[in-house]
Amino acid sequence: MKYSAVSLFANALSGHKNWPEQFPDKAPKKEYDVIIVGGGGHGLGAAYYLAKKHGITNVAVLEKGWIGGGNTGRNTTIIRSNYLFDESAGIYDHAVDLWDGLSQELNYNVMFSKRGVLMLAHNVHDVQSFQRHVHANRLNGVDNKWLTPQQCKDFLPILDISEDRRYPVMGGALQMRAGTARHDSVAWGYARAASKLGVDIIQNCKVTGIKRGADGAVEGVETEKGYIGAKKIGVSAAGNSSVLMEMAGLRFPLESYPLQALVSEPVKPVLNCVVMSNAVHAYISQSDKGELVIGAGTDQYTSYSQRGALHIIEHTLMSICEIFPIFKRQRMLRSWGGIVDVTPDRSPIVGKTPVPGLYVNCGWGTGGFKATPGAADMLAHTIAHDAPHKINAPFNLDRFVGGRLIDEAAAAAVAH
Amino acid sequence: MFEIHCPYCDEKRPEIEFAYAGEAHIVRPNAQDQGEMSDADWSQYMFIRDNVRGEHCERWWHQHGCNMFFNAVRHTVTDKFVMTYKMGKSRPTAKQIADAKK
Numbered sequence A: 001m002k003y004s005a006v007s008l009f010a011n012a013l014s015g016h017k018n019w020p021e022q023f024p025d026k027a028p029k030k031e032y033d034v035i036i037v038g039g040g041g042h043g044l045g046a047a048y049y050l051a052k053k054h055g056i057t058n059v060a061v062l063e064k065g066w067i068g069g070g071n072t073g074r075n076t077t078i079i080r081s082n083y084l085f086d087e088s089a090g091i092y093d094h095a096v097d098l099w100d101g102l103s104q105e106l107n108y109n110v111m112f113s114k115r116g117v118l119m120l121a122h123n124v125h126d127v128q129s130f131q132r133h134v135h136a137n138r139l140n141g142v143d144n145k146w147l148t149p150q151q152c153k154d155f156l157p158i159l160d161i162s163e164d165r166r167y168p169v170m171g172g173a174l175q176m177r178a179g180t181a182r183h184d185s186v187a188w189g190y191a192r193a194a195s196k197l198g199v200d201i202i203q204n205c206k207v208t209g210i211k212r213g214a215d216g217a218v219e220g221v222e223t224e225k226g227y228i229g230a231k232k233i234g235v236s237a238a239g240n241s242s243v244l245m246e247m248a249g250l251r252f253p254l255e256s257y258p259l260q261a262l263v264s265e266p267v268k269p270v271l272n273c274v275v276m277s278n279a280v281h282a283y284i285s286q287s288d289k290g291e292l293v294i295g296a297g298t299d300q301y302t303s304y305s306q307r308g309a310l311h312i313i314e315h316t317l318m319s320i321c322e323i324f325p326i327f328k329r330q331r332m333l334r335s336w337g338g339i340v341d342v343t344p345d346r347s348p349i350v351g352k353t354p355v356p357g358l359y360v361n362c363g364w365g366t367g368g369f370k371a372t373p374g375a376a377d378m379l380a381h382t383i384a385h386d387a388p389h390k391i392n393a394p395f396n397l398d399r400f401v402g403g404r405l406i407d408e409a410a411a412a413a414v415a416h
Numbered sequence B: 001m002f003e004i005h006c007p008y009c010d011e012k013r014p015e016i017e018f019a020y021a022g023e024a025h026i027v028r029p030n031a032q033d034q035g036e037m038s039d040a041d042w043s044q045y046m047f048i049r050d051n052v053r054g055e056h057c058e059r060w061w062h063q064h065g066c067n068m069f070f071n072a073v074r075h076t077v078t079d080k081f082v083m084t085y086k087m088g089k090s091r092p093t094a095k096q097i098a099d100a101k102k
């Protein structure tokens, strides 16, 4: 069924009790042309683009839990593309281009809200580094502009720009094209649209092994629901990517860390944009429900536990209160953690692997939600053509041998 | 927050006294070998990690305590420490890990 104002009205008449299911629950077939491992936004999106753009519809997405239950459903939904390097501008801005028409394309409201992302500068280093970003972005045609402290305050009235603050606001970089989106809708929207084109979405189906033939190429996967054949396998398993790669005999330049977020009780609209401060180490936005959505840093150790330590979120809240004393009395409602797969240069790996027929999309670490449509599109392209698109070609695995790193780690500090 | 047993202090102390220092038992090639190494081998040393889902050998630094580095085995799904041991000791065998769990 197509969602529209008319269908909304018609279903209201029957108390919203008769909406059909969004996509059917399928048992796996014996074999597919392509298997995607991981039912997050990236994996579901890749299945959608395989079907939509490349006409490959005999596809299954295998998800060990429920779709969107990984980092897609656990992130703080910040979308922006004002990264420093040309390669990053290419892939992140491509994603923002796709975010723009996504609700219409999927006939599903992903609530992409271009409310702007304001990155605050608190010292001379910040000012120089952010201005460098603004200039680099302009050369790449990526939206980003420099604001004086007064312009920051005009844009974000609750900001205190007095000079005697411990961390005075010395300016800010504002990307107006940036903002937030509804995380769950991204997973559900892609799943529903992919399913309509013939893709099987199979939940509660953990992949436990990857089978390779005598020539080394992949032949299929072992799962909780039995063996499923496929000549092409795309892995998009975020924090568990190392585990999947090991099943194919590969070791990867990845480490998995817990990353936490938390939300406050809902309040009236008070924060009209996303605010990031690398120096004080905080980022915050307000959801449409009114909750303050706050992202913490990673824990120091690797883990798959999907939870982090209390002192990490305590530190985060201290930073938030430093920038916005107005939030000191806010009570926090919920906190949770996800497991993020971090590469040495903090840029993703999207492309082919040394194993024929095995493709990977991983290493998005703390900041891959914003890239969801772009990463999905690139993974689909790489699988369909057995070769990367020029946008994802630089994000290959070989860069860790050749040394052509895309070092956003230094450039973007910690925040994503 | 973890409570971590430092094998030098022989005491359990809160995690904030410690700094995590990555996967253990990675041997840095000596200067002479570095010159001869292939890019692929250097990449293995420099960037590639086991990133184990399960029992993981890792280094910790008792930075705000005795200032010593030591190794630990921790389960990365439960985050439970199985054992800690002094620098210089080799990677524990499966049996040593099983015994430590008893």
Ligand SMILES: Cc1cc2nc3c(=O)[nH]c(=O)nc-3n(C[C@H](O)[C@H](O)[C@H](O)COP(=O)(O)OP(=O)(O)OC[C@H]3O[C@@H](n4cnc5c(N)ncnc54)[C@H](O)[C@@H]3O)c2cc1C
Residues within 6 Å of the ligand: A037, A038, A039, A040, A041, A042, A043, A062, A063, A064, A065, A066, A067, A068, A069, A070, A071, A072, A073, A074, A075, A076, A077, A078, A079, A205, A206, A207, A208, A236, A237, A238, A239, A240, A244, A259, A260, A261, A295, A336, A337, A338, A339, A340, A364, A365, A366, A367, A368, A369, A370, A371, A416
């Ligand atoms: C707290 C937090 C805040 C974040 N904030 C932001 C932000 O503000 N902006 C931003 O851009 N990014 C952010 N991120 C990062 C972002 O969430 C991720 O980069 C992105 O969602 C990754 O999408 P994905 O679809 O690849 O992964 P996921 O949604 O994690 O999907 C991977 C799926 O693979 C499944 N899987 C794993 N192993 C197997 C197996 N063996 N068999 C079958 N399935 C398997 C998992 O269950 C999971 O559903 C944040 C992350 C966290 C944790």
Ligand SMILES: [Zn+2]
Residues within 6 Å of the ligand: B006, B007, B008, B009, B010, B062, B065, B066, B067, B068
């Ligand atoms: Zn000690």
